[in-house]
Amino acid sequence: MTQRLKATDVVIIGVGMVGSIVAKELAAAGYKVVGLERGQPRFTVPDFQGPAVHDELRFDIRKALMQDNTKEAVTFRNKVSETALPIRRWESFLPGTGLGGSHVHWNGQTYRFHANDFQLATKTRARYGAKFLDPDLTPQDWGVTYADLEPHYDRFEYLLGTSGKAGNIKGTIQAGGDPFESPRSRDYPTPPQKEPYHGALFRKAATDLGYHPFPQPSSNLSQPYTNPEGVKLNACVFCGFCERYACEHYAKAVPQTIILPVLLKNANFELRTGCQVQRINLDSTKKQATGVTYIDGAGNEFEQPASLVITSGFALNNVRMFLLSGIGKPYDPATGKGTVGRNYAYQTVSTVASFFDEDVNINPFMASGASGTLINDFAGDNFDHAELGFIGGAFVGAVNTNGRPIQYHPVPPGTPAWGKDWKQAVAKHYNHTVMFSIHGSSMSQRQNYLDLDPTYKDAWGQPLLRMTFDFPPNDLRMAQYVTGKAIEIGKAMGAKQVAGNPRKGPYTVTQYQTTHNTGGTIMGDDPATSVVNRYLQSWDVSNVFVIGASNFPQNASWNPTDTVGALTYWAIDALKNKYMKNPGRLVQA
Amino acid sequence: MNALARSNPIALRLLLVLALPSAALAADPPAGDAARGATIAATCQGCHGAHGEGVPATGGPRLAGQTAEYLGAQLHNYADGRRTNPIMSAMAKGLDAQKQADVAAFFAAQSAPYAARTVEPAPEQLARGRTLTRVGDESKQLQACANCHGPDGAGERYATPYLAGQSAAYVASAIKEWKSGARHGGEAQMRPVAQRLDDQDIAAVSAYFESLGDNAH
Numbered sequence: 001m002t003q004r005l006k007a008t009d010v011v012i013i014g015v016g017m018v019g020s021i022v023a024k025e026l027a028a029a030g031y032k033v034v035g036l037e038r039g040q041p042r043f044t045v046p047d048f049q050g051p052a053v054h055d056e057l058r059f060d061i062r063k064a065l066m067q068d069n070t071k072e073a074v075t076f077r078n079k080v081s082e083t084a085l086p087i088r089r090w091e092s093f094l095p096g097t098g099l100g101g102s103h104v105h106w107n108g109q110t111y112r113f114h115a116n117d118f119q120l121a122t123k124t125r126a127r128y129g130a131k132f133l134d135p136d137l138t139p140q141d142w143g144v145t146y147a148d149l150e151p152h153y154d155r156f157e158y159l160l161g162t163s164g165k166a167g168n169i170k171g172t173i174q175a176g177g178d179p180f181e182s183p184r185s186r187d188y189p190t191p192p193q194k195e196p197y198h199g200a201l202f203r204k205a206a207t208d209l210g211y212h213p214f215p216q217p218s219s220n221l222s223q224p225y226t227n228p229e230g231v232k233l234n235a236c237v238f239c240g241f242c243e244r245y246a247c248e249h250y251a252k253a254v255p256q257t258i259i260l261p262v263l264l265k266n267a268n269f270e271l272r273t274g275c276q277v278q279r280i281n282l283d284s285t286k287k288q289a290t291g292v293t294y295i296d297g298a299g300n301e302f303e304q305p306a307s308l309v310i311t312s313g314f315a316l317n318n319v320r321m322f323l324l325s326g327i328g329k330p331y332d333p334a335t336g337k338g339t340v341g342r343n344y345a346y347q348t349v350s351t352v353a354s355f356f357d358e359d360v361n362i363n364p365f366m367a368s369g370a371s372g373t374l375i376n377d378f379a380g381d382n383f384d385h386a387e388l389g390f391i392g393g394a395f396v397g398a399v400n401t402n403g404r405p406i407q408y409h410p411v412p413p414g415t416p417a418w419g420k421d422w423k424q425a426v427a428k429h430y431n432h433t434v435m436f437s438i439h440g441s442s443m444s445q446r447q448n449y450l451d452l453d454p455t456y457k458d459a460w461g462q463p464l465l466r467m468t469f470d471f472p473p474n475d476l477r478m479a480q481y482v483t484g485k486a487i488e489i490g491k492a493m494g495a496k497q498v499a500g501n502p503r504k505g506p507y508t509v510t511q512y513q514t515t516h517n518t519g520g521t522i523m524g525d526d527p528a529t530s531v532v533n534r535y536l537q538s539w540d541v542s543n544v545f546v547i548g549a550s551n552f553p554q555n556a557s558w559n560p561t562d563t564v565g566a567l568t569y570w571a572i573d574a575l576k577n578k579y580m581k582n583p584g585r586l587v588q589a
Numbered sequence: 590m591n592a593l594a595r596s597n598p599i600a601l602r603l604l605l606v607l608a609l610p611s612a613a614l615a616a617d618p619p620a621g622d623a624a625r626g627a628t629i630a631a632t633c634q635g636c637h638g639a640h641g642e643g644v645p646a647t648g649g650p651r652l653a654g655q656t657a658e659y660l661g662a663q664l665h666n667y668a669d670g671r672r673t674n675p676i677m678s679a680m681a682k683g684l685d686a687q688k689q690a691d692v693a694a695f696f697a698a699q700s701a702p703y704a705a706r707t708v709e710p711a712p713e714q715l716a717r718g719r720t721l722t723r724v725g726d727e728s729k730q731l732q733a734c735a736n737c738h739g740p741d742g743a744g745e746r747y748a749t750p751y752l753a754g755q756s757a758a759y760v761a762s763a764i765k766e767w768k769s770g771a772r773h774g775g776e777a778q779m780r781p782v783a784q785r786l787d788d789q790d791i792a793a794v795s796a797y798f799e800s801l802g803d804n805a806h
Contacts (some may be wrong), residue, residue: 045725050736224781232730235777237737248736249778261730 002293002301004570008032008270011292011306013277013321014313015194016101017561018547018568020255020263021159022310024229025572027268031580034304036275036294039098044256048246056406057224060244065105067095067314071459076504078470080333086456086464093517094244095314099273100255102314102515103314103561107243107369107401108219108252110162112153112566115182116381117145120554123381124391133391134474138343138444140553143525143534146182149566152573154185156565159224160253161233164188164217175451177414178214181443193222193236198362198434199373202398210374216226216397217562218370221252221364229262240402242369252369272296276460280309280325280544289327289544295460307583308543308575311521315550319344319450319520320465328531328540331449333468339531339539340521341451343444344467345555347516348394348475350483350503352439353410354495358432365403372399372437375489378482380441390477394440396486403430411434413499434493436486440479440503442518442555445472450520456508471505479503516560518552523567526589535574536567542585547571618665619687619695621657629684629692636676644699644755650763653699658747660693662774672766672771703802708757710796718797721790731785734794737778742798754802757795764791 009031012019019035027033042048046187057066067090075084096102110145116123121139133139166187167177192215195203199215206213227233237250250257263269274297281290281303291305301575311318322328322340331342356362374397376382385391402408410433411425453466483502490498503513524530527539536551538544547568549560556563578586630641636649643651652660666672667681668689684692720726722734724741725744734742737749744751752760766772768783786794 043725043727044730045732049724049733051595051740223777232781234732234781248732250730250732257730 002084002208002303004303005305007291007305008034009306010034010308010310011036011304013292013309014038014101014317015099015255015271016096016312016314017255018564019101019312020259021565022312022572022575023269024259024263024266025195025576027050027263027266029576029580031268033269034227035269035304036270036277036292036304037099037271037273038276039273041099041271041273042246042256043245043260043401044248044250048248048256050248053246054241056240056404060404060407063090063094064245065096065098065244065246066090067097073456073458073464075453075456075464075466076509077466077468079290080468084453084466084468087509090349091511092507092513093515094512095316095515095517099271100260103255104246104254104282105244106252106254106561109370109541109559110113110160110164110217110219110562111156112181112184113146113556113558114180114380114382117556118142118145118149120391127381128386128391135473136446137474138341138446138474139391139442140343140522140524142553143523144570147504147522147571149563150185152569153566155569156293156562158189159227159229159258159565160219161189161221161227161258162217162219162253163193163222164325165192165215165219167214176214178374178376179212180379180382188217190222190225191217192216193220193368193371195373196238196363196367196371196400198364198398198400199371201371201493202436202489205489205494206294206373206375209489209492211489213373213375216370216372216374216399216515218368220247220368220370221251221253225329227258229259231261233257234360236533238366238367238371238406240365240367243401262497277321277556278324278460278462280311280321280327280541282326282541286326287541289541305548306577308545311544311546314547315517315520315548316450316467318546318548318550320452322521322531322538322546323450323452323465324462327538327544333447333449336446339527339529341449342529342531343519343522343553344432344448344450344469344517345442345444345519345552346472346507347442347555348392348479348503349441350394350440350479350486350515351436351501352436352483352486352490353412353499353501354434354436354490354493355410355412355429355497355499356432356434356495358428361431362400363403363431364400364408364433364435367402369401369402370399372401376557378485386507388477388481390474392441392443392475392478394438394478394482395557396436396438396482396489398434399437400435401453412497434490434495436490436500437557438479438483438486439514439557440482441557443472443474444554446520448472468587470507471503476503476505516549516555518549518555518560521546521548521550522553523551524553533585535578535586536571537574537579537586539589543583544573545575618661619690621661621690621692621697623691623694626693626695629688630695630801631656632680633692633696637696638701638704640701641696641699642706643756643759645704645707645758648758650764651704651755652696653701655697655744655750656747657690657693657697659750660696661690661731662748664689664693666774673771687802703754704756706799706802708796708799710793710800714793716796717790717801718793718795718800721794722797726785729785731782741801752798752801755798757792757799760795760798761791764794
């Protein structure tokens with residue numbers, strides 16, 4: 001039996017980074033907000049404290065902070081002709097769960113996308129011609145521009161306290177920053193983190209080759225910081241336990257350290273944890289949502305009526321919520337019609353390992369998740385693609401995020417995978433290897449999409465999300481090209497041996513790559529090719545908004561978090577200043 | 590920094606972990622010689638004890654078994670003004686880098702029984718100290734001391750000192766120096782923590798660490 005609860009103004013599905021920021025803003029504006037979180041409440045104290053928080057077996061290997069895939073998995077196949085199977089153990093990507101969401105276990109790498117990225121389709125055709133793109137690719141403009149988002153990027157970075165060096169302030173290039181970045185209105189809130197030795201080696205080699213190295217923007221802070229909400233963060237100690245872990249030092253910007261202390265004090269907000277939302281309920285016209293139905297930890301079912309529903313979960317879960325609720329038309333790859341689940345994209349990540357002599361001590365354990373040194377010379381459209389036969393690019397960086405003993409053991413190609421020789425190679429190379437990340441864009445493609453699995457169900461009896469994905473040939477050509485450039489940098493650093501590992505197909509879910517899953521509820525100007533309008537409002541159900549990386553029409557060369565944060569404040573601005581004053585469609589199609 | 594990192598991973602760890610944001614070590618510190626350090630240590634006895642057991646009545650902390658890296662860095666900090674103390678500033682300035690390293694090596698090699706307790710904390714105070722050092726206090730956004738100083742103040746080689754068995758008066762005065770901003774060389778980490786501690790919590794933490802003298806070093 002379903003218990004019907006008292007109506008509220010706003011219900012938020014997923015109290016992670018997006019959910020807590022949206023909830024804070026709307027509660028402060030006077031609206032009654034209920035936040036539904038499927039996972040547990042958790043805080044820096046007592047949940048993230050040492051020494052237990054550095055348990056590598058528990059967090060790295062057994063993935064204690066991740067979505068429980070014995071209850072709720074994702075099924076996967078490379079192509080439509082295959083049968084998808086559930087991912088029983090997260091490897092390729094790591095969706096989190098619990099208060100604070102996946103943001104709790106991020107590495108803190110905080111990049112803006114470039115102006116070109118938001119108008120990718122238009123700009124690519126203008127520069128390279130209409131026939132340049134592979135016919136299967138489906139890049140789209142976002143419906144917002146970099147200029148629209150700049151104030152919101154700025155606000156989000158100041159919320160986090162991001163440590164970095166501007167490369168372009170209002171059009172003036174700044175020495176030491178990234179000269180390719182689109183103009184920002186002011187510098188980062190805190191200076192860059194200290195540069196580890198591997199970054200110094202990379203900086204020198206990249207400079208000698210004529211590139212433009214800059215410090216990785218980090219939300220593991222270089223110094224103590226009080227954000228505009230009045231919440232204090234501490235300085236990072238370079239312990240090397242960021243991604244897959246929570247930070248015990250209040251030094252990594254996550255909801256617990258930037259916004260939750262303010263949100264949870266607001267009487268207009270009510271947090272309910274252990275609540276598994278089943279669907280967004282629609283009225284008989286299917287044009288208005290009436291609230292949501294959820295099941296609590298004891299198995300009781302509730303209906304929470306609300307005037308406005310905001311889906312702010314992990315990208316994949318946002319898409320699934322729309323599909324489970326029957327909002328919009330599911331994408332059909334055979335016809336190209338339908339929008340929900342369309343343009344699923346990922347990230348094309350390659351690596352290069354540079355092996356040095358044993359008198360060069362890299363000390364990989366002494367790192368934060370974002371204390372690397374990078375170049376953007378081969379990212380986005382910062383280089384001429386006319387003769388290259390692909391679009392997109394990658395940043396190249398010496399990004400040694402950790403030296404954790406179970407997971408980190410680089411060995412040269414040809415080393416046996418186990419046994420005495422492997423052990424000897426691990427001991428020999430552990431402290432004398434620099435790892436590069438070649439972190440590349442991911443183009444959307446007709447064949448890649450998300451829908452509901454016809455066979456497999458979650459612990460509550462609902463269909464799992466099905467992922468159909470393989471790397472577009474365009475992206476593999478990009479990976480090959482940029483990895484070649486990265487190998488040249490490794491050699492210029494003086495490494496004895498440089499091993500490049502350009503990303504190759506087929507995509508596999510059994511090997512860690514990145515948790516940057518994007519698309520499926522994409523934004524745009526045309527309801528025929530997008531799920532939400534430029535304000536992240538559903539074209540079909542005007543009192544439902546969805547905010548997250550699921551809004552990206554394709555993925556750019558950089559980590560998505562900063563752009564998700566910018567979109568969050570952009571949508572909040574529209575909610576507070578437009579929608580709440582006059583609920584209804586903000587854009588007429 | 591390149592030469593430093595190449596030859597001495599520990600020194601670079603100190604540089605980053607102990608001394609953010611200001612660089613504590615401009616160059617590799619020389620290797621210390623404990624035997625030579627023993628001669629210098631004779632002048633330290635009055636306040637630190639013959640084997641570094643500490644003399645709480647003088648305010649002199651326990652030094653026995655602290656790492657040479659930590660002790661050497663403190664002498665360096667006293668010598669260049671990052672830390673100040675009427676006696677220690679003068680002492681440290683009188684020692685060149687080699688002598689600082691020697692005396693640090695001497696005390697690092699010592700083991701000594703714990704000095705007598707100086708405080709008799711009430712059970713509630715001890716419990717508060719245990720909670721703060723092991724778990725922290727979310728209402729103050731205050732992390733556990735254990736994150737850096739090790740379980741029950743056992744120390745975290747090489748940069749972070751042990752606090753178990755340290756005299757309560759010394760720990761309290763050190764926290765207050767961090768809090769006021771008087772002490773440098775690690776303030777990026779310690780100052781925000783100290784600022785979240787009021788006098789009662791400083792007393793509780795200090796009493797708790799002193800009570801852990803049986804966690805031998």
